[in-house]
Amino acid sequence: MNTRTKRRGLVTTGFALAAVVALAGCAGTGSAAPSGDPEEASGATGTDPESFTVLTANENATLEAQLTALSEDQCEAENEALPLEHQKTAQADVVQKVTLLASQDALPAHFIAGTAMVRPDGDLGAGGLVLDYEELLSASGAWENVLPAAASTVQNVYGGMVSLPYQYNLEGIWYNKAIFEEEGIEEPQTFDELLDASEQLTEAGYTALAQPGAAGWPLTRLMGMHIFREVGPDAMEKVRDGEAKLTDEGYVAGAAALQDMAQSGFFGEGFSSVEPDAATAAFLTGSAAMKYDGTWLLSNINDEEQNQIGIENVGFMPFPAVDGGEGSIDQWPANAGAAMAANPKTAGPKVAAWFDCIAENYGQQALSDAGVLSGFKVNGDVGDIPETTAFVQEKMAEIDETVLWFEALLDAKSNSLASTNVSLLTTGQMTPEQYMADLQASIDAAG
Numbered sequence: 001m002n003t004r005t006k007r008r009g010l011v012t013t014g015f016a017l018a019a020v021v022a023l024a025g026c027a028g029t030g031s032a033a034p035s036g037d038p039e040e041a042s043g044a045t046g047t048d049p050e051s052f053t054v055l056t057a058n059e060n061a062t063l064e065a066q067l068t069a070l071s072e073d074q075c076e077a078e079n080e081a082l083p084l085e086h087q088k089t090a091q092a093d094v095v096q097k098v099t100l101l102a103s104q105d106a107l108p109a110h111f112i113a114g115t116a117m118v119r120p121d122g123d124l125g126a127g128g129l130v131l132d133y134e135e136l137l138s139a140s141g142a143w144e145n146v147l148p149a150a151a152s153t154v155q156n157v158y159g160g161m162v163s164l165p166y167q168y169n170l171e172g173i174w175y176n177k178a179i180f181e182e183e184g185i186e187e188p189q190t191f192d193e194l195l196d197a198s199e200q201l202t203e204a205g206y207t208a209l210a211q212p213g214a215a216g217w218p219l220t221r222l223m224g225m226h227i228f229r230e231v232g233p234d235a236m237e238k239v240r241d242g243e244a245k246l247t248d249e250g251y252v253a254g255a256a257a258l259q260d261m262a263q264s265g266f267f268g269e270g271f272s273s274v275e276p277d278a279a280t281a282a283f284l285t286g287s288a289a290m291k292y293d294g295t296w297l298l299s300n301i302n303d304e305e306q307n308q309i310g311i312e313n314v315g316f317m318p319f320p321a322v323d324g325g326e327g328s329i330d331q332w333p334a335n336a337g338a339a340m341a342a343n344p345k346t347a348g349p350k351v352a353a354w355f356d357c358i359a360e361n362y363g364q365q366a367l368s369d370a371g372v373l374s375g376f377k378v379n380g381d382v383g384d385i386p387e388t389t390a391f392v393q394e395k396m397a398e399i400d401e402t403v404l405w406f407e408a409l410l411d412a413k414s415n416s417l418a419s420t421n422v423s424l425l426t427t428g429q430m431t432p433e434q435y436m437a438d439l440q441a442s443i444d445a446a447g
Contacts, residue, residue, distance in 0.1 A: 044136075048348030051085040052078075053108035055098075057338065059091050060112075063166050066366045067358070074365065075357040082350040091338075102129055107343040109351050118162045118339050125162070131342035133355070134161040142356040145363070149399035150375025153334040156404050164355075165375025166362065167337025169294040170396060171221060171405065174301075178313045179206060179289045188320045189329065191226065191257070198266040201289045207268035209261070210288035212279035214272065216419025217407065219258060219426055222292055224406025225319035225333060227254035232326035233403045239443065240409045246436040246443070250325075255425060255432035262426035272423045284308060292319070294335075295373060295392050302371065302386045314388050316395070327403075332395075334402040336375055367393065411446040414439060 056063050064086050071079035087108060089097045095114040101107050102124060117124045124130045134151070137143035150165035157163075180186070183204055188194040198208035211218045227235050231250040238244035244251070261267065268274075268288070280300050282288040284307045291297075300306050301314050321329040342355070363376030368383050373393055385393075407415045418439055424430035430438075 044347055044349040044352040045131075046343070046345045046347035046351070048082060048350040049109055049346045052082045052110070052351060052354050053085045053087060055087040055089060055101075055108045055111035056340075057091040057094060057112055058088050060338070062366070062370055062372055063340075064088075066166075066362065066370065066372075069369060070358065070361055070365055074361040075354065078350070078354045078357045082354060084354075094338075099123065102127070105345075107345070109346045109354075110340065110342050113339045113341045115157065115339055118341050119159045124341065125159070129343065129345075130160075130162040131344040131347050132161055133164060133342065136342075136347065136352055136355060137359055140352070140356050142359040145359040145377045145379070147375050147377060147396055147399075149332070149334060149396060149402050150336060152400070153336045153375070153402045153404075156402065157336065157408060158339060162341055163336060163339040164358070165336040166340060166366075167335075168373060168375035168396065169296050169335055169337075170392065170399075170402075171225075171292070171294045171333040171335075172316055172318050173209075173290050173292050174283065174297060175290045175315045175317060176283070176286060176288075176309055176313055177315045178309065179286070180315070187315070187317045190320050191229065191322045194320050195261070195264075198261065198290075199264065202265055207282055207288040208266040208290060210274075210279040210282040210291045211267045211271055212274045212276040213267065213423055213426065214275050216422055218276070218279070218292060219262075219422045220406050220418050221333070222261070222319075223254045223258040223422070225292075226257045226322060227251055227406070228331065228333070228403045229319065229322040229327040229329075230254060230325040233328075233331050233401065235327075236404060236406065236409050239440075242447075246440040247433070252432050252436050255435050258422075259425055259428070259432055263428060267426075272427055281306070298371075298373070298386075298389050298392065301388055311386050311388050316388065316392060330399070331401050331403045332399055333405050335405060335408075410443065414442040414446060417442050 054067060067084060071084040094112055095117065098107070098111060098113050098117065107129060113124060116122045118130045119125050134143055137146065146165065150168050151161060153168070154161055154163050154165055179201070183200055185197045185200065188197050201208040211222065213219055227250065230253055235244070235251070239246060262271070279288070279291060280297065283291040284300060286309045301311060318329050318332055321327070359376060360379060363374050363378040364380045364382055366372040366374050367378055367385065371385065371389065373389070373396065375396070377397065378393060407418055410418065421430060421435055421438060425432065425435040
């Protein structure tokens with residue numbers, strides 16, 4: 001478990017923190033499997049409930065469908081021993097719902113939770129009301145089914161292995177192989193090479209990077225990657241912990257690099273008002289040579305109606321290294337979706353068996369059935385999947401270390417400010433120093 005400096009947690013509303021923390025004394029104290037029980041090696045520490053109840057968001061139909069499919073096939077035995085039961089809540093109501101259940105000592109076996117809640121100093125984390133999956137799965141050997149990169153991401157985001165990576169995405173630069181070949185361009189390995197390639201592509205009449213400025217975050221992610229490559233993979237943790245400020249040289253350099261790219265015309269005309277769908281269309285119709293985005297773009301890439309350049313012409317590469325920087329090109333930015341925690345009180349041997357089965361089979365099930373990439377190993381045949389999807393899955397499996405995205409550790413107000421002001425930065429209405437000074441002031445105010 002990652003025991004680095006504790007994260008700040010969001011204050012839950014409607015229910016007193018004391019009601020949640022008061023349950024800590026009971027958490028994880030249920031009886032484990034009795035001596036000699038064949039399931040003793042499962043790492044179970046709690047008492048099994050009457051059903052394997054899973055609370056998910058209404059908006060996430062995929063997870064419910066795939067867990068149901070597992071219960072009817074690969075995890076049929078686990079389902080017979082402990083039947084799967086689904087509960088739903090609106091995404092916007094997650095914090096309130098989970099806080100209420102915790103105060104009533106009624107958390108389900110497996111449940112969605114707010115990011116801040118499960119961190120070490122969050123309501124559930126501080127109360128001992130979230131299970132450490134690495135400890136649970138290691139006891140049975142099932143931990144090997146969690147991809148190292150996914151584990152790294154979960155630990156970076158939540159401060160411990162308190163969520164399973166059902167949703168897992170890398171971020172990088174998608175590029176048009178045919179255009180690169182036409183222009184004699186190799187995958188840039190350094191930021192200077194990326195700038196040279198962008199200049200060449202722009203002169204050739206292409207939009208070098210289709211970045212939808214109207215959304216804000218596609219621009220701040222580029223800036224953030226320059227910062228991670230320059231300052232190092234813990235750049236934003238240092239800001240959160242007060243060890244560095246965004247007004248420091250390496251951080252301002254990231255803002256300056258983004259502004260320079262925009263001012264050089266690499267994002268195309270009118271980029272600040274371009275919406276995400278329009279930017280995706282520009283890339284998939286061949287008018288843009290590159291697009292920084294996440295692997296969630298695969299749903300668009302695999303759609304033959306949208307993808308007019310052909311799957312065979314879509315490449316994916318990491319943000320390049322910055323000369324002399326502390327970061328590495330091998331450190332991919334990643335995220336693992338909403339937190340899906342487990343209740344240690346109900347983590348009996350039957351629940352542990354369910355988690356073992358999920359870890360072993362979810363990767364194959366979700367990819368073969370829904371074309372969804374996850375942070376689990378793919379064990380078994382997945383049939384015919386698109387070439388680019390297979391490449392990304394292989395890339396996920398070989399990565400050992402990930403970094404967060406620029407806004408991951410920012411409070412809500414500062415997160416919003418970063419996206420709002422980035423248009424002023426890229427259009428030259430705000431200097432890199434001003435942009436970072438305003439954002440640091442917001443972070444300080446929230447501290």
